[in-house]
Amino acid sequence: MGTAALFHTYMTKSRLEAFSDGVLAIIITIMVLELRPPEDGYTLHSLLELLPTFLSYVLSFIYVGIYWNNHHHMFHMVDKINGAVLWKNLNLLFWLSLFPFTTAWMDKNYTQPLPVAVYGVVLAMAAVAYLILQKELIKAGGPDCKLAQAVGADSKGKLSGILYIAGISASFISTWIGIVLYSIVAIIWFIPDKRIEKFYSDDREI
Amino acid sequence: MGTAALFHTYMTKSRLEAFSDGVLAIIITIMVLELRPPEDGYTLHSLLELLPTFLSYVLSFIYVGIYWNNHHHMFHMVDKINGAVLWKNLNLLFWLSLFPFTTAWMDKNYTQPLPVAVYGVVLAMAAVAYLILQKELIKAGGPDCKLAQAVGADSKGKLSGILYIAGISASFISTWIGIVLYSIVAIIWFIPDKRIEKFYSDDREI
Amino acid sequence: MGTAALFHTYMTKSRLEAFSDGVLAIIITIMVLELRPPEDGYTLHSLLELLPTFLSYVLSFIYVGIYWNNHHHMFHMVDKINGAVLWKNLNLLFWLSLFPFTTAWMDKNYTQPLPVAVYGVVLAMAAVAYLILQKELIKAGGPDCKLAQAVGADSKGKLSGILYIAGISASFISTWIGIVLYSIVAIIWFIPDKRIEKFYSDDREI
Amino acid sequence: MGTAALFHTYMTKSRLEAFSDGVLAIIITIMVLELRPPEDGYTLHSLLELLPTFLSYVLSFIYVGIYWNNHHHMFHMVDKINGAVLWKNLNLLFWLSLFPFTTAWMDKNYTQPLPVAVYGVVLAMAAVAYLILQKELIKAGGPDCKLAQAVGADSKGKLSGILYIAGISASFISTWIGIVLYSIVAIIWFIPDKRIEKFYSDDREI
Numbered sequence: 112m113g114t115a116a117l118f119h120t121y122m123t124k125s126r127l128e129a130f131s132d133g134v135l136a137i138i139i140t141i142m143v144l145e146l147r148p149p150e151d152g153y154t155l156h157s158l159l160e161l162l163p164t165f166l167s168y169v170l171s172f173i174y175v176g177i178y179w180n181n182h183h184h185m186f187h188m189v190d191k192i193n194g195a196v197l198w199k200n201l202n203l204l205f206w207l208s209l210f211p212f213t214t215a216w217m218d219k220n221y222t223q224p225l226p227v228a229v230y231g232v233v234l235a236m237a238a239v240a241y242l243i244l245q246k247e248l249i250k251a252g253g254p255d256c257k258l259a260q261a262v263g264a265d266s267k268g269k270l271s272g273i274l275y276i277a278g279i280s281a282s283f284i285s286t287w288i289g290i291v292l293y294s295i296v297a298i299i300w301f302i303p304d305k306r307i308e309k310f311y312s313d314d315r316e317i
Numbered sequence: 318m319g320t321a322a323l324f325h326t327y328m329t330k331s332r333l334e335a336f337s338d339g340v341l342a343i344i345i346t347i348m349v350l351e352l353r354p355p356e357d358g359y360t361l362h363s364l365l366e367l368l369p370t371f372l373s374y375v376l377s378f379i380y381v382g383i384y385w386n387n388h389h390h391m392f393h394m395v396d397k398i399n400g401a402v403l404w405k406n407l408n409l410l411f412w413l414s415l416f417p418f419t420t421a422w423m424d425k426n427y428t429q430p431l432p433v434a435v436y437g438v439v440l441a442m443a444a445v446a447y448l449i450l451q452k453e454l455i456k457a458g459g460p461d462c463k464l465a466q467a468v469g470a471d472s473k474g475k476l477s478g479i480l481y482i483a484g485i486s487a488s489f490i491s492t493w494i495g496i497v498l499y500s501i502v503a504i505i506w507f508i509p510d511k512r513i514e515k516f517y518s519d520d521r522e523i
Numbered sequence: 524m525g526t527a528a529l530f531h532t533y534m535t536k537s538r539l540e541a542f543s544d545g546v547l548a549i550i551i552t553i554m555v556l557e558l559r560p561p562e563d564g565y566t567l568h569s570l571l572e573l574l575p576t577f578l579s580y581v582l583s584f585i586y587v588g589i590y591w592n593n594h595h596h597m598f599h600m601v602d603k604i605n606g607a608v609l610w611k612n613l614n615l616l617f618w619l620s621l622f623p624f625t626t627a628w629m630d631k632n633y634t635q636p637l638p639v640a641v642y643g644v645v646l647a648m649a650a651v652a653y654l655i656l657q658k659e660l661i662k663a664g665g666p667d668c669k670l671a672q673a674v675g676a677d678s679k680g681k682l683s684g685i686l687y688i689a690g691i692s693a694s695f696i697s698t699w700i701g702i703v704l705y706s707i708v709a710i711i712w713f714i715p716d717k718r719i720e721k722f723y724s725d726d727r728e729i
Numbered sequence: 730m731g732t733a734a735l736f737h738t739y740m741t742k743s744r745l746e747a748f749s750d751g752v753l754a755i756i757i758t759i760m761v762l763e764l765r766p767p768e769d770g771y772t773l774h775s776l777l778e779l780l781p782t783f784l785s786y787v788l789s790f791i792y793v794g795i796y797w798n799n800h801h802h803m804f805h806m807v808d809k810i811n812g813a814v815l816w817k818n819l820n821l822l823f824w825l826s827l828f829p830f831t832t833a834w835m836d837k838n839y840t841q842p843l844p845v846a847v848y849g850v851v852l853a854m855a856a857v858a859y860l861i862l863q864k865e866l867i868k869a870g871g872p873d874c875k876l877a878q879a880v881g882a883d884s885k886g887k888l889s890g891i892l893y894i895a896g897i898s899a900s901f902i903s904t905w906i907g908i909v910l911y912s913i914v915a916i917i918w919f920i921p922d923k924r925i926e927k928f929y930s931d932d933r934e935i
Binding site for chain 3: 331332335339340343347400407411415418429431
């Protein structure tokens with residue numbers, strides 16, 4: 112590609128990424144607004160009462176971080192974007208934008224099945240939206256594109272799906288099992304993806 | 318254009334787009350703040366009470382998504398930007414920035430004519446602001462520019478105008494008719510624009 | 524400059540602009556949060572009660588728009604940025620970040636001298652911060668740089684200064700005179716700056 | 730590097746910087762939300778009651794400004810980024826995202842040891858996160874990279890560490906000593922870093 116063509120491709124990808132980054136940045140920072148200073152106190156006790164809110168913030172922060180990282184890696188391997196990609200990206204952002212709501216509801220009711228299950232349902236919907244976006248990008252890039260090769264069998268994605276369903280179901284027995292299962296999915300994705308990493312090792316830069 | 322000239326054009330467009338993206342990203346995320354976790358409940362009933370708020374959020378999210386997509390497509394076809402464009406873009410952002418207010422007012426009073434009509438008025442004003450911006454861009458680019466050719470007769474725009482006026486008027490008879498008409502406009506724009514799409518088919522990238 | 528050098532300059536300017544755009548975009552959108560849907564009403568009366576809030580939002584939106592436009596034009600003419608510029612830009616953003624506070628205070632107390640005067644003081648401080656930033660950019664670019672030539676005698680800046688001082692003082696006699704004078708400054712800046720415009724006419728793009 | 734390679738490196742750095750800028754811009758602007766217009770008053774007295782809130786905002790604004798500046802300078806010297814850098818950057822953003830919480834808690838309880846100490850702990854954790862990120866960037870760039878040479882003995886970092894520990898401890902004796910010590914750290918970093926500045930003097934642009 113000549114410099115002008117590079118600029119054009121760059122601008123579309125860049126704007127899609129910039130908009131996504133903006134939404135993700137605000138989601139993260141809006142979640143922290145739930146962490147209100149205790150109205151009535153300045154004691155260690157009043158600080159410790161915020162612990163469930165703090166821990167759900169940490170979990171949701173890690174999830175948004177994982178999505179940002181994976182979103183970045185995925186688009187880094189992509190050269191062709193079409194109109195459908197823009198909408199499927201917005202679909203992903205829609206589900207991620209519900210994180211502050213489900214996080215706030217869960218941290219206020221972490222012993223109640225429904226808020227914990229709904230938290231998991233939105234996590235799962237975001238994961239589905241991510242897969243739909245990935246499929247569209249592979250469709251646009253063709254079966255031989257870098258992304259198609261990198262994704263491969265996607266055992267991580269399948270495992271996540273099972274864990275989400277297990278977590279949502281388990282919330283109705285014990286909310287702690289649900290929360291632990293959601294956290295395991297986060298840990299799985301936190302560990303760098305060897306499939307994609309190997310594509311970068313040749314470039315020596317992400 | 319040489320690389321330096323490309324950088325200059327890129328920087329102005331890029332900054333206008335980046336600022337617009339920032340505002341749109343925040344508008345979307347601020348709207349979701351209306352979706353407060355139910356204060357008193359963790360039951361399905363308390364969740365279902367949020368349904369009107371959720372659905373107005375979905376409608377407004379889709380509208381902001383449409384504007385983001387169209388804004389992107391429009392500026393993608395544009396090479397020349399002047400001072401008037403910057404202000405007409407700000408005018409569009411101003412009307413879009415009122416979405417969180419009108420959405421919040423409507424979802425709390427979805428059976429009342431005025432909030433539903435005002436929601437429609439702000440939608441219509443944003444559409445008018447978009448057309449004014451489009452006209453300025455065509456003026457800057459000349460009658461033979463890509464955008465001028467792509468826009469053509471703009472039957473979609475005209476249809477939207479009629480539907481907005483119908484929706485606003487209908488709100489005073491039944492708010493549901495108003496909301497349905499606003500949703501039809503969203504669906505019309507959601508379906509990709511063939512006029513513009515054909516310009517991309519040659520590039521094979523947006 | 525070679526492509527690599529262009530990238531370096533671009534990146535610093537771009538990041539400073541992107542950060543400024545982010546802050547300005549959030550300031551604008553946070554101000555609109557003051558425009559809360561009327562708690563108790565869905566009538567025209569309850570909507571009209573929001574008029575002072577709406578009008579102060581419009582005034583502050585236009586001010587932020589002016590700063591965004593002028594900031595853009597100023598940095599467009601600049602090739603050299605140093606560490607002092609970064610801090611002087613942050614100083615400008617600091618004063619602009621107080622707009623949501625002063626706007627909210629004024630629209631709740633638009634007949635009271637102090638809130639209207641404080642609104643003007645923060646406007647004036649932002650204007651001073653802008654001049655300090657401009658001076659630093661000219662210092663970095665040298666007396667022959669484009670910006671230095673474009674700024675020239677800066678009669679607009681001097682007039683604004685007088686009007687701010689007049690407006691702040693007048694607030695203690697009549698808040699309306701204060702608000703009118705602040706609005707006149709906005710109108711003065713809203714009209715495109717011929718000094719800078721003439722530099723763009725050669726490029727035929729901003 | 731060819732133009733295409735430059736684009737790739739640029740895009741990763743740019744996206745990491747853009748996302749960080751977004752989060753930092755929102756942190757700054759969310760902090761100012763604490764500065765609520767006095768509910769009951771329009772007098773000088775009611776304005777002066779906001780002074781502690783205003784001053785903690787100023788201190789936290791300067792801290793975020795310092796991080797933004799240093800983050801910019803650090804990434805400006807860096808050519809190679811890997812997956813670990815993305816996560817260590819998110820770790821820094823996590824601690825910075827707690828600033829609005831600790832600032833709000835401290836300004837409401839500035840005479841109480843715990844809120845002032847917690848403010849210092851989060852400042853210190855952000856500093857540690859910054860060092861971890863810096864280390865990872867040096868690891869990625871190699872011992873001869875620009876950043877490794879620029880950082881050198883890092884006496885400023887060591888001094889900050891001592892002052893943070895002193896400030897946190899002192900909060901339990903007098904909160905004023907704690908706040909003064911935190912402010913001294915801000916002043917130390919506010920003064921431009923000669924180690925890094927000398928690397929820029931050759932480029933004549935940041």
